[in-house]
Amino acid sequence: MLSIVIPVYNYNILPLVEQLHREAFSLNIPFELLVCDDASTQVYHPEQLEAFPYLRWFSNPVNQHVAYTRNRLLKTAQYPWVLLLDADVMPVSTTFIQQYLEQRNKGYFFQGGFTYPLSTASTKRSLRFVYGSEIEQHKHLHSCCNLFFNQRELQLQFDEEITEYGYEDTLFFFALQKRGIDVTRLNNPVIHHSTESNQTYLNRSTQACWGLAQLVEQGKIKTAEVQLSRVYSQLEKARISPLLYGINWLLKRPIQRNLLGKNPSMPVFKLFKLLEFHKAKVAIRKSKSTAVTP
Structure with a gap:
C-alpha cells in the first residue's frame, strides 16, 4: 500500500524513522520504508536503522545529488502510493500518515506543507531560519520535502541532469503542470529542522x-x-x-x-x-x- 522514501546526506534520520515506522506499523497496513544515503561523509546509526523490520537501506557509492537519489528510491518502491520526505523534517501530527491515506480517493498528488520551529535560531544559523520562517513556509508551492502521490499511476521522476543545489523541485512542479496533474495542498505539515550555517x-x-x-x-x-x-x-x-x-x-x-x-x-x-x-x-x-x- 505505502512506500515511504527518504534520501539522506549527512543527517541523523533515526528520530524521523522511529516516528514514521511507529505510526505506519500501528495502522496495520502493508508498508516499506526506503532510505538512500547519497555517499555521506558521516553516517548516523546505520545498525539501528537497519534493525527496523520494514526498512531497507541503500547507499550511493559516490554523491549523485538529490534528483538521482529520489529517482532511485521511486524506482525501488514496490507499493503504488509513495510518501516522499526530506531527511531533515519531522511530522507535526502523530496521525501524519493516516491523514494522507484518507485522501487516496480524492486525487493522485498531495502536498502537506512545512513549517519551522518556533524557537529562535542561533546567530550562526539565522539566515536559513529567517528565510524559512518569514518567506519559504508561506510560499512553498515548489517544495518536495513533504509529498504523497500515486507513483504507479503518475510515474513521476526528477531531472537528473541537475547535479547542483537549486531548482530541481521547481522543475519537478513545472513538469506536473505540463502534464496537467492537479496538486492538492493539505494542512499536514512537517517541521523543517535546518542545520545549515549562514x-x-x-x-x-x-x-x-x-x-x-x-x-x-x-x-x-x-x-x-x-x-x-x-x-x-x-x-x-x-x-x-x-x-x-x-x-x-x-x-x-x-x-x-x-x-x-x-x-x-x-x-x-x-x-x-x-x-x-x-x-x-x-x-x-x-x-x-x-x-x-x-
Missing part, C-alpha cells in the same frame, strides 16, 4: 542563482516563470542591469555582514541573489562569445 546557506544560494541562469539559458525554465529571472529581465529591458556591478562593488561587504549576522534582512537577501544572478548571466554571455570567436 555561510553554507549563502554559498548554496549562490549556487542556486548560477544554476537558475543555466536552466534559463538551456530553456528548461522560462524567464517569466521564476521571480528572480523575471525581475532581472525587467532590469535588462530598462537597460539598468549594468548598474548591478557598481552596486555589488559598493555594497558587497555590507551585504555579507548583514546576511551572516544575527538579523539578516530579506530585502538584502533578494538583492544578494539578484547580484549573483547578474554575475552568472554575464559569465554565460562571455562564455558563449568566447566559444564563437575564431
Whole structure:
C-alpha cells in the first residue's frame, strides 16, 4: 500500500524513522520504508536503522545529488502510493500518515506543507531560519520535502541532469503542470529542522542563482516563470542591469555582514541573489562569445 522514501546526506534520520515506522506499523497496513544515503561523509546509526523490520537501506557509492537519489528510491518502491520526505523534517501530527491515506480517493498528488520551529535560531544559523520562517513556509508551492502521490499511476521522476543545489523541485512542479496533474495542498505539515550555517546557506544560494541562469539559458525554465529571472529581465529591458556591478562593488561587504549576522534582512537577501544572478548571466554571455570567436 505505502512506500515511504527518504534520501539522506549527512543527517541523523533515526528520530524521523522511529516516528514514521511507529505510526505506519500501528495502522496495520502493508508498508516499506526506503532510505538512500547519497555517499555521506558521516553516517548516523546505520545498525539501528537497519534493525527496523520494514526498512531497507541503500547507499550511493559516490554523491549523485538529490534528483538521482529520489529517482532511485521511486524506482525501488514496490507499493503504488509513495510518501516522499526530506531527511531533515519531522511530522507535526502523530496521525501524519493516516491523514494522507484518507485522501487516496480524492486525487493522485498531495502536498502537506512545512513549517519551522518556533524557537529562535542561533546567530550562526539565522539566515536559513529567517528565510524559512518569514518567506519559504508561506510560499512553498515548489517544495518536495513533504509529498504523497500515486507513483504507479503518475510515474513521476526528477531531472537528473541537475547535479547542483537549486531548482530541481521547481522543475519537478513545472513538469506536473505540463502534464496537467492537479496538486492538492493539505494542512499536514512537517517541521523543517535546518542545520545549515549562514555561510553554507549563502554559498548554496549562490549556487542556486548560477544554476537558475543555466536552466534559463538551456530553456528548461522560462524567464517569466521564476521571480528572480523575471525581475532581472525587467532590469535588462530598462537597460539598468549594468548598474548591478557598481552596486555589488559598493555594497558587497555590507551585504555579507548583514546576511551572516544575527538579523539578516530579506530585502538584502533578494538583492544578494539578484547580484549573483547578474554575475552568472554575464559569465554565460562571455562564455558563449568566447566559444564563437575564431
